Amino acid sequence: AQSVSQHNHHVILSEAASLELGCNYSYGGTVNLFWYVQYPGQHLQLLLKYFSGDPLVKGIKGFEAEFIKSKFSFNLRKPSVQWSDTAEYFCAVNPSLSGGYNKLIFGAGTRLAVHP
């Protein structure tokens, strides 16, 4: 079955530390890849996406992710986190041949806590 694995369930960092959240997926074909973020008390929001082209994609708020096809990975990075980055982060994959956002498979999420 198609699945998405997020390696860290909880991450605690101090402000200005660098962040890398791992994401691996099991589907072998063409995929669309996403990172969503859920700030406390808010709805899920799109952080960034990869459809095709440059495997290094940049999103909002200084986040970026790198698609490594050979490793089936789409890791999220940020060079210097802020307290306001405290949130839950979800990696998602659309393995559908039709692409886009129409049927996403989510990982279990990573809760990030950033301490001032």
Added chain:
Amino acid sequence: DAGVTQSPTHLIKTRGQQVTLRCSPKSGHDTVSWYQQALGQGPQFIFQYYEEEERQRGNFPDRFSGHQFPNYSSELNVNALLLGDSALYLCASSLGQGLGNSPLHFGNGTRLTVT
């Protein structure tokens, strides 16, 4: 402002009962998808409605059904509730079945507790 509105925000039901959850998509969107998010898990795709028809379905039993109305709003119905149906139910809207570059916009969800 999420753009996607869901009601109610919280709901408590008893095993065996039936429940209806409602969703109004973001203005301009014509496609509604429903996801179930159990505690400690990521959202799981239930189904998608477009042009008032179920277009795609995830691995959920027939107890889960839905409807889309001409104004694009949608309902999720769950029959014969089980304790395991307790979860946050998320509605997400998009344009044109979410194909291409139309991102999903999520609502805040309905928290269903089955006792």
